[in-house]
Amino acid sequence: MILQIVAVTAGLGLIIAGLGLALLRVLRRRSIGVMLAVVAVVTVTATLAGVVAITLEMVIDGRPKNIVLTVVAIGGLVGLGVALVNARRVVLASRRVVEALEKVSPSGRFSPPEGPLPAELQTISTALEQAYERLRLGRERERALESARRELVAWVSHDLRTPLAGMRAMAEALEDGVAGDPDTVKRYHTQIRLEVDRLSGMVDDLFELSRIHAGSLRLSRGRVGLGDLLADALAGVEPLARAKRVHLSGEADAAVPVNADAGELGRAVRNLVVNAIRHTPADGTVSVRAVADGGMASLSVLDCCGGIPEDDLPRVFDVAFRGEAARTPGPDGGAGLGLAIARGIVEAHEGEIGVVNEGPGCRFEIRLPLSP
C-alpha cells in the first residue's frame, strides 16, 4: 500500500518536474519572475497531481476526499501567490539597478539604488560601483597625461624657437660681416656652440623620455656598486660645481651592490646632482650618500636650495615642470625633463624616487632593491 503511494506520487512528480525543467529551459532568457512562477506552478501541480491520483484511486472517498483536495488547492494557491509577489519584488529590484545604471553620466559615478537589494543584485551593484570608479580614475589619469603632453609640446617648441632665433641672428651677422671685430666674432661662435650643446642635450632628453614613455627603454643590467656609480657621477659634474663654487661631498658604504644598467642609472643620478648644484648658492654644499638601509640601496642628494614650496613637491617629477611661473629659460635653465627621466629610469629598475625638504634645502632619494 505505502509502496504503491510512493510509486504513484514519485512517478507523477518526476514527469511534472521533467516538464517544468523543459519549460524553464525554453524560458531561460526570460525574467527571474517568470521562472519563479514556473517553479511555484510545478510545486503546486506535483502536489495536487499526487494527492488527486491517490484520493481517486484508493485511499479516501466522499467528503474527506473533497476536504483534502480543497486544502491542497488552497495551499497551492497561497504558495503561488507568495511566489508571484516575491518574483515581482526581484524584478522591481533589478529594474532599480538598471535605472541607477542608466542615470550614470559617461564620466560620472555609479550610485547604487536606495533601499535593500537581494544579495546577488547587491553584489552586482557593488561590482558596478567599483568598476565605474576604476573607469573614472583611469579617464582622469589619461586626461592629465594628455594635457601634460600638450604642455610639453608647447613649451618645448617655445624653448627651441628662442635659441634658434638667437643663433640665426648671430649667424646672419657673421655672414654679412656686420660683426666685424675679432672679439665679437669669437663671442658669437662660442655662444652658438653653447646653444647647440644645450639644444642637443634637450633633444637627447626628449628622445630618452619618449623611449621611457613608449616602454622601449632597454636596460642591460649587471651587478653595479652604487659607490662607484656615485664616484663617476661626481667626477662628471665636478667642472659645473667648480664653476658655480659649490662644494661637493660624497660618502658611500663599502659595498652597496645593485642590479642595474650603469649607464641609465648614472644618468638619473647625474640629473639629481646637476639639479642640486644648480639650485645651491655659491659656497653652499651638495652632499651625496650611497648606503644600504633596511635591505634597500639608498642614494640621496642633499642640497642648499632653501626648500621647494610644499605645493610643488608632488609635481617636481612631472614632465616639463620647472617651478617658476615665468617660463623664460635662463642661461642654465633646463626644459624640466631631468626629474621625469630620473623617475622613469628608477621605476624601470623597480625602484622608487622621492623628495623631502630637509635642513638647508631638499633631499632627493633613490631607493633600489639590493642585489643579493
Ligand SMILES: Nc1ncnc2c1ncn2[C@@H]1O[C@H](COP(=O)(O)OP(=O)(O)OP(=O)(O)O)[C@@H](O)[C@H]1O
Ligand atoms: N635640487 C633641487 N632643488 C630645488 N628645486 C629643484 C631641485 N631639483 C629640481 N627642482 C625643481 O624641479 C624642477 C624640475 O626639475 P627637472 O630636473 O625635471 O627640470 P630642470 O632641471 O628644470 O630641467 P632639465 O633637467 O630638463 O635640464 C626644476 O625646474 C626646479 O624648479
Ligand SMILES: [Mg+2]
Ligand atoms: Mg634638471
